[in-house]
Amino acid sequence: MTTTVQPTGSGTPTPAASEKRNIIGSVMHLRELPVILALVALVLVTWAINPLFLSPQGVKDMLLNATIVMILAVGQAIVIITRNVDLSVGSILGLVAFGTGTLFVSFPGIPIVAVFILGMVFGALLGAVNGLLVTLAKVPALVITLGTLYIYRGLNNAWAGGTQYFADDRPEAFGNLSVDTVLGFPLITLMAVFVVVIVAIFMAGARSGRDLYAIGSDPDAARVFGIPVTKRVLLAFVANGVLAGLAGVLYTSRFNSVGATTGTGLELDVVAAAVVGGVAIFGGSGSVVGAAFGALLLTTITGALTAVRVDKFWQQAIVGVLILASIVIDRIASVRTARRLRVSEARDV
Amino acid sequence: MELFHNHGTRSMRTRRILGVAALTASIALVATGCAGGGSDSGSTSGSGGGGDQTITFIPKQLNNPYTDVVLGGGEEGAKAAGFASSQVVGPLDASASSQVSFINAETQAGTNVIVIAANDPDAVCSSLEEARTGGAKIVAFDSDTNPDCRDVFISQVVAKDVALIQTKLISEQIGGSGEIAILSATANATNQNEWIKFMEEDLKANYPDIKLVATVYGDDDDTKSFQEAQGLLQAHPNLKGIISPTTVGIAATARYLSTSDYKGKVALTGLGLPNEMRPFVKDDTVKAFALWDPAQLGYVAAFAGKALADGTITGEVGDKFDAGDLGEKEVTDGGIVIVGPPTTFTKDNIDDYDF
Numbered sequence: 277m278t279t280t281v282q283p284t285g286s287g288t289p290t291p292a293a294s295e296k297r298n299i300i301g302s303v304m305h306l307r308e309l310p311v312i313l314a315l316v317a318l319v320l321v322t323w324a325i326n327p328l329f330l331s332p333q334g335v336k337d338m339l340l341n342a343t344i345v346m347i348l349a350v351g352q353a354i355v356i357i358t359r360n361v362d363l364s365v366g367s368i369l370g371l372v373a374f375g376t377g378t379l380f381v382s383f384p385g386i387p388i389v390a391v392f393i394l395g396m397v398f399g400a401l402l403g404a405v406n407g408l409l410v411t412l413a414k415v416p417a418l419v420i421t422l423g424t425l426y427i428y429r430g431l432n433n434a435w436a437g438g439t440q441y442f443a444d445d446r447p448e449a450f451g452n453l454s455v456d457t458v459l460g461f462p463l464i465t466l467m468a469v470f471v472v473v474i475v476a477i478f479m480a481g482a483r484s485g486r487d488l489y490a491i492g493s494d495p496d497a498a499r500v501f502g503i504p505v506t507k508r509v510l511l512a513f514v515a516n517g518v519l520a521g522l523a524g525v526l527y528t529s530r531f532n533s534v535g536a537t538t539g540t541g542l543e544l545d546v547v548a549a550a551v552v553g554g555v556a557i558f559g560g561s562g563s564v565v566g567a568a569f570g571a572l573l574l575t576t577i578t579g580a581l582t583a584v585r586v587d588k589f590w591q592q593a594i595v596g597v598l599i600l601a602s603i604v605i606d607r608i609a610s611v612r613t614a615r616r617l618r619v620s621e622a623r624d625v
Numbered sequence: 626m627e628l629f630h631n632h633g634t635r636s637m638r639t640r641r642i643l644g645v646a647a648l649t650a651s652i653a654l655v656a657t658g659c660a661g662g663g664s665d666s667g668s669t670s671g672s673g674g675g676g677d678q679t680i681t682f683i684p685k686q687l688n689n690p691y692t693d694v695v696l697g698g699g700e701e702g703a704k705a706a707g708f709a710s711s712q713v714v715g716p717l718d719a720s721a722s723s724q725v726s727f728i729n730a731e732t733q734a735g736t737n738v739i740v741i742a743a744n745d746p747d748a749v750c751s752s753l754e755e756a757r758t759g760g761a762k763i764v765a766f767d768s769d770t771n772p773d774c775r776d777v778f779i780s781q782v783v784a785k786d787v788a789l790i791q792t793k794l795i796s797e798q799i800g801g802s803g804e805i806a807i808l809s810a811t812a813n814a815t816n817q818n819e820w821i822k823f824m825e826e827d828l829k830a831n832y833p834d835i836k837l838v839a840t841v842y843g844d845d846d847d848t849k850s851f852q853e854a855q856g857l858l859q860a861h862p863n864l865k866g867i868i869s870p871t872t873v874g875i876a877a878t879a880r881y882l883s884t885s886d887y888k889g890k891v892a893l894t895g896l897g898l899p900n901e902m903r904p905f906v907k908d909d910t911v912k913a914f915a916l917w918d919p920a921q922l923g924y925v926a927a928f929a930g931k932a933l934a935d936g937t938i939t940g941e942v943g944d945k946f947d948a949g950d951l952g953e954k955e956v957t958d959g960g961i962v963i964v965g966p967p968t969t970f971t972k973d974n975i976d977d978y979d980f
Contacts, residue, residue, distance in 0.1 A: 328862050333886045337855050433717065438693035443880055444904035455884045532880035533847050533901075536688040537717060582856030588841070 307554035308566040315573045322580040329583045339465040346571040349549040351519030353567035359492040359559025360417035365520045366542035367428035368402045372524025373534040377441030395525035396518045403517015407510040433536045440535035454530035472568045492559025677709030680738040686719040691872045699923025705949045706931035721745035728752040738930035742767035750774040762933035766926040768816040776940035779926045781917040788823030790915045795866045798892035802834030803865035810845045810871040843874045850877035869895035879905035899978040913971045
């Protein structure tokens with residue numbers, strides 16, 4: 277709720293002189309800046325201690341580790357921006373991952389593209405269930421998706437039982453998506469970057485993307501303003517489902533086994549990544565690019581602490597400190613903005 | 626996130642929220658509850674007291690492929706030994722305290738024999754004591770509880786043999802010298818910790834040139850084990866080999882090695898399931914690994930439970946009981962029953978096994 281949304285086309289024209297200062301100012305006030313600086317510092321320090329961290333294999337591992345959480349964090353950011361949350365993403369990923377494994381076993385020779393499409397459609401359906409429950413039942417998303425977290429996981433357990441599908445059951449080309457690189461970048465990471473760019477453009481440029489921010493800032497005002505709140509929130513959940521589905525397919529490509537417990541507990545990492553990346557938990561502000569960087573930062577911390585041989589048990593504590601730090605930064609920023617707005621509005625009156 | 630922003634006055638709304646929350650929770654409970662019994666082959670739960678003996682298996686974790694093979698043997702053994710009904714209950718996560726509620730439920734149901742693989746040797750103790758007071762016999766298998774809280778422990782093999790075969794395999798594969806690391810299951814898993822202790826002793830005594838530089842824990846979680854393997858190789862650039870004495874860990878590590886630059890440069894051995902390890906043995910990521918036949922473990926556990934429940938044995942050293950197709954088994958020191966020697970799997974013999 278730290279930024280207010282201006283109705284398109286109704287802003288007063290800014291004088292050219294102050295435009296330059298605004299650009300520098302907006303870079304300095306970029307919500308993503310702290311997380312990017314932290315990431316750069318982290319990588320450099322770790323590299324100084326252990327040069328292997330930036331070896332080609334090290335970079336590849338770092339990017340691969342971030343890929344799946346990155347896609348999930350982008351989806352989560354879309355939902356959080358509308359002042360909702362989706363805690364069922366770990367379970368959606370699990371169901372889609374097991375579904376992907378099943379597809380390859382049941383239909384040998386199925387085209388990989390078809391698997392991607394089916395995985396995303398499956399994810400979209402599961403996301404739509406969340407969205408419909410949230411918008412029609414008008415119950416907070418926190419409660420609804422906590423419920424679907426268990427329901428989807430229960431379905432996964434009933435469906436999979438003790439069955440697991442292994443890398444061996446899938447075509448080599450599919451597994452190679454997360455092995456092969458282009459200019460040092462793993463293919464699936466490039467896919468994730470593509471997703472981030474597309475979603476970022478939509479969120480920043482498209483009218484329906486801007487609507488999501490308006491809804492998150494003040495749902496009642498958004499409704500009064502004529503924004504189709506129900507439709508947009510549903511859209512956010514479906515988009516998140518599609519991305520969780522994509523992440524599920526990619527998970528299957530990268531890891532050895534998919535089964536009943538795949539993706540358990542992932543939702544908290546994902547929400548943490550979005551929050552650390554500057555997406556305000558109360559909605560209305562933040563960006564998907566920030567969320568993607570948040571995911572990269574959190575997964576890189578785990579890798580970095582291992583590379584410099586810091587005890588595993590410290591890692592979670594450090595993630596916690598980061599979450600608190602980003603919330604404090606966000607709070608300070610919003611208090612300042614509110615004060616500045618009050619002063620300038622008082623002057624204008 | 627309107628839960629955080631509730632403005633207090635709308636009590637109607639709050640009530641509705643609570644209602645739906647309760648509904649959602651109960652749907653979720655039903656859904657997960659159904660799943661809990663999913664792996665059990667339709668047997669009914671023991672009513673107890675009716676003269677018919679019942680047996681319940683509580684593995685470390687449900688839906689774990691290794692556990693499924695063990696339990697398959699257990700069901701077969703329970704049928705062959707003459708139990709009226711057998712069932713499997715257990716947690717979906719392998720954490721220390723997760724088994725307690727299942728033990729309590731079995732005590733209430735009056736189950737005659739509880740067969741358990743402990744996630745933590747002490748966490749399950751007090752509830753097992755309660756079950757014994759209620760007349761149940763306790764058979765530990767796969768991973769022991771504290772010896773005071775069970776009647777017998779069915780061990781795969783002699784713990785020391787399991788450790789020695791793994792140190793021997795890694796030594797052969799890295800040429801007898803260099804840095805190695807261990808990637809285990811949970812930090813408090815009884816069986817893994819015992820093997821690791823023997824491995825450390827054996828390395829010190831017999832392989833002076835091999836240095837164990839790290840022991841890490843992947844918690845029997847595929848993703849976590851994968852990333853632990855990755856971390857090991859990054860933190861220890863001179864690492865020549867990894868021992869993973871857990872089926873989840875070795876498969877995840879093999880998957881990482883086979884998809885990275887380390888393939889063929891870093892040796893990997895440990896305990897794995899042939900079906901899961903087959904591709905990695907064939908593509909030369911793994912040269913040799915070991916295991917026993919897990920199904921026999923469950924099978925013997927069922928017969929031991931039957932002998933205890935019938936009163937033919939009490940779990941004293943020297944007690945002998947009939948274990949169906951596997952012949953006669955004897956209770957040795959510490960109330961332990963040994964099933965058989967470990968097998969080494971290589972490219973040449975792996976296709977002879979299907980589990």
